[in-house]
Amino acid sequence: MTDRSRRRWLTSVGAASLAVGLPRCDRDEPVVAVDAGPTDEWTRVRWRLFEGAKIIVxxxxxxxxxxxxxxxxQGCIVGPTPGRVCVPPEDGATSETPTLCCACHSSSFDGDGLAISGPAAPRRLAHWRVLVEGGRVRVMVNDPVAVAFRAVE
Ligand code: FES
Known part of the structure; x- marks a missing residue:
């Protein structure tokens, strides 16, 4: 193998490895916009589960x-929990505190979605892009962003 053909082979292997390493949501899942209500509602609510869309805003x-x-x-629904007891969340469940849990096997998560106890630890909930447009909050499900991403009202 010449230096030139070896370099080409290494470049193609590197590109293939990079493509395989991409998160699944980047390639397979379509981005879906979910309406999370008017922005003025979010001056009162701190944490809310939208169970049908499988998101926490x-x-x-x-x-x-x-x-x-x-x-x-294992894919159960994580939700905000107002107390110390982890119970299955209901659609629309809200909380003033950033305490999240999964009642299936009692994993708990911090306010950034990092599992801090239970069998989900130390994995993290994916963060999706949020847009504030025309007085409404929209979540772009399957459009991943950094944990520190925030949409400003
Ligand atoms: S599915 Fe959530 S802790 Fe097991």
């Missing part, structure tokens, strides 16, 4: 953000 001091509500352990 939240607001902190830096802005609005959203995470997948699909538990990275």
């Amino acid at each position: 939240a607001r902190d001091g830096r802005g609005l953000f959203a995470m997948s509500a699909v538990c990275p352990h």
Whole structure:
């Protein structure tokens, strides 16, 4: 193998490895826009589960953000829990505190979606892009963003 053909082979292997390493959501799942309500509603609510869309939308001091509500352990729904007891979340469940849990096997998550206890630890909930447009909050499900991403009202 000449240096030139070896370089080409290494380049193609590197490109193939990079493509395989991409998260599944980047390649296979279509981006779906989910309406999360009017922006003025988010001045009161801090954490809310949208069970049908399998997302958790939240607001902190830096802005609005959203995470997948699909538990990275075995796919149950993670939701905000107002108390110390982890119970199966109901659609629309809200909380003032960033305490999230999965009742299937009692994993708990911090406010950034990192599993801090239970069998889901130390995996993290995926974060999705949030847009604030025309007075409404929209979550772009399957459009991954960094954990620190916030949409500003
Ligand atoms: S599916 Fe969530 S902890 Fe097992």
